[in-house]
Amino acid sequence: MTTVTGVGSTPLSGVGTVRWYRPDEALDLPDRPDPEAVDPERERDRFESARDSVREDIRRARDRAAERVGDEEAAVFEAHEQFLDDPQLVDGIEATIDDGVTAEHAVDDVFGEFVAQFEGMEGRMAERADDLRDVRDRLLRELLDVDAVDLSALPDGTVLLAERLTPSDTAGLDPDAVAGIATVTGGRTSHAAIIARSLAIPAVVGVGEALEEIPDGATVLVDGEAGEVVLDPSEGRRAAVSELDAPVVDDHVATADGREIEVAANVGRPAELDPAVARGADGIGLFRTEFLFLDRDAPPDEDEQFDAITAALDAFPTDRVVVRTLDVGGDKQVPYLDLPEEPNPFLGQRGVRLSLGDHADLFETQLRALLRAAATEHGADLAVMVPMVARVEEVDAVREQVESVAAALESEGVEYAMPELGAMVETPAASFVADALAERLDFLSIGTNDLTQYVMAADRENDGVADLHDPLHPAVLRAIDRTVDAAHEGGAWVGMCGEMAGDPDLTELLVGLGLDELSMSAVTVPAVKQRVRDTDTDAAEALASEVLACETRAEVGEALGL
Known part of the structure; x- marks a missing residue:
């Protein structure tokens, strides 16, 4: 052994x-012809034709991946499409062709230079070399007329x-x-x-x-x-x-000393509901409604949104379902909404800012669907949270809008109910005013991916600052701690729906910080439930105190044994 x-x-x-997968063996390039024998115009045309074909392939791959694993995970293919238009890559390939090199050798040469550059870096930058390889190999297969290996048909x-x-x-x-x-x-x-x-x-x-x-x-x-x-x-x-392998536990779990922690799933597509149930999730801690608005030419109507929300409620008839209102802008673009072009979209009009501004009509339609869903058979546990909150005034405006929609439904004789109302804590501002938010809301949910981005001033899509985008930095941990304490003082419960929540190695720390709910990809639900059961609250709180006293990321890692 x-x-x-x-x-x-x-x-x-x-x-x-074992089956070894060696795709490079099928991409052996022919010998380079004499530069004088190469027709640059023909090779440019071949390259452009390959680019067009690969662009369509990438878009199809993005749609398939979104259906299977969710929009956020599938967003990598949007970055792949951008490689096809990257001036450094495209101009470099065309210049190489003009020097008497065939299209396939030009693609291999230029992409190879950038792959080598990325591999010479560290962390996520090095890992991005695989994204470049993905696009390069697609182009080469197209130029060489080689079929990709069908990995979807591997034997059991x-x-x-x-x-x-x-x-x-x-x-x-x-x-x-x-x-x-x-x-x-x-x-x-x-x-x-x-x-x-x-x-x-x-x-x-x-x-x-x-x-x-x-x-x-x-x-x-x-x-x-x-x-x-x-x-x-x-x-x-x-x-x-x-x-x-942690067994699936359908019941809610508690720490060794009896403190119950809700372990829910993040869901981005209807197809993810059944897997979340199968993995024992305690409901949905983040139901992303963006999928309803993507890959279409017009926004969904009220009934379509109502049906999607009630399907989620029916999948978890006795558990809470937290629905996030439309969160677009930033890196989530919807062409037919005509979102503004901004120099820094992550600091621009996104989330609740759009819902209370240019797209108030979409927000009203979504609220109508949500309030109607709250009145259905399994709607009593519906919770609604708004993203990208930074000001108390935004929460006050949302509450007024909810009350206005409720009044309109009542006047129309339409059955409705009031769900729990909460906000995502993704900005340092929301963390600083968490006490005031908690007085107005039922719950707060910490989105650690964006909170880390904004606390550290590090774009989570920028590999150049990837080492800064770390939720275990002391500044981020203190923002989380501040949020939890302020929310509890205001009578609100606190969840976490960022990737950090799904890391079993961090479960004890999060319990010690006082989180009431953790929401994650369904695959990690059993492991996190097991860690919750193995955790003693007093020991977890002592660990949290030790970590919060750390001044550097290295000290945090040492305290956590990571």
Whole structure:
């Protein structure tokens, strides 16, 4: 029994038969012709034709991924499409063609330079090299007329090994057939790893060259919790790992000393409802309504939104469902809404700012659907939260709008009910006025992805500042602590729906900080529930106090044993 180690990406394990995936073997380029024999105009036309075809392929891949894993995870394909228009890449390829190089060699040369640059960096910047490879390989396949390997048709029980997997590769996998994946390169925050987690596929990345020693056809165990790949695992090792996989718990859970913590799921598409139920989620802590507005030419009407919300309520008839009102702007663009072009859209008109401004009509329609849904059979546990709150005045305006919609429904004789009302804490401003927000609302939900971005002044899509976008920085942790304390003093409960909530290694800390609810990708619900059960509140609070006293990120990591 041989064990090689890497970085665990998905906290699950699986056993199966190895199949190596080596896509580069199908992309062998022909010898370079003499530059004098190359027709630059023809090669430019070939390149443009390939770009057009790949653009359509990427858009189809984005739609498929959004349907399977959600819009946020699928957004990587929008970045891939942008590579096709990147002046440095396009101009470089065209200039290389003009020097007498064929289109396929020009694509390989120019993309190769940028891939090498990214690989020479650290962290997320290095992981973005795989995104460039994804686009490069699509272009090369088109230029060489080579079909992609169909990874969606792998036999049951396959453990897929590869030097690396691109986002396209991973999004095409069938989670019912693939028992696990492991790669030579890669990190936990790579887009491929994120998609693997969303698909609930056991994954270990960054194993190194030792993975190459495992042959096709071998039996291996992929332990995404321990970050291990085990060749020819013993029965004892198989049994031990199966015990590590947290069992699904349908009931709500409490800490070892009896403090109940709600462990809910983030849902971005109707297709994610059943998996959330199957993984034992205590309702929905973040129901993203953006999916209703995407991939269409006009906004959904009131009835369509009502049907989508009631479907979520019916999936969790005895649990709370928290619906976020339309959150567009920033990195979420909807063409038919004619959103403003802004020099810094993350600091511009997004979330509640649009709902109370240019798109007040859409907000009113959505509120009508929500209040009607609250009056349905399972609507008593409906909660509504507004995104991107920064001012108390915004909450007051939202409350007035809710009351206005309720009055209109009553005058029309339409049955309605008032749901819980809350706000997302994504801005430092919201954290600073959390006490005043809590006096006006039933709950606050901390969105750690954006809160980290704004506290650290670090664009979460900018790899150049990726090391700053860290929710474990002391400043972010203190903002979370301040929010929880202020909300509780104001009588509101507090949840968290950012990626931080779904990391089992942070569960004890979050319990110690006083969170009442944690919401995450459904795949991590069982593991987080298990960590909640294993946590003692007094010990968790002591850990939180120790962490909050830290002055640097390194000290936080040491305190948490990370």
